Amino acid sequence: MFEDRIAAMNAETEITQSAPVYEKRVYTVDEIQDILGVSKTTAYNLVKSGAFHYVKVGGQFRISKKSFDRWLDEMDTNIEDCQVCD
Structure with missing residues (x-):
């Protein structure tokens, strides 16, 4: 029983290690x-506003x-600094 659990864990590790891991670099x-x-x-208007970089x-x-x-992050900082927002 214990050996079966170890074998299953090893199999999971092998699958995880063999699959390439890519860090997400873009959002849709x-x-x-x-x-x-x-x-x-609103999302499309924000993207087209040039607030951040995008490509088609x-x-x-x-x-x-x-x-x-x-x-x-800058938006969060601006909200935290806002005196009127409270």
């Missing part, structure tokens, strides 16, 4: 929409994760 508009909790139209690939927007995350 749908992901931006989910992250911000806004409508699809095959007619679809791909938003730089690094640029978007930096923009979002």
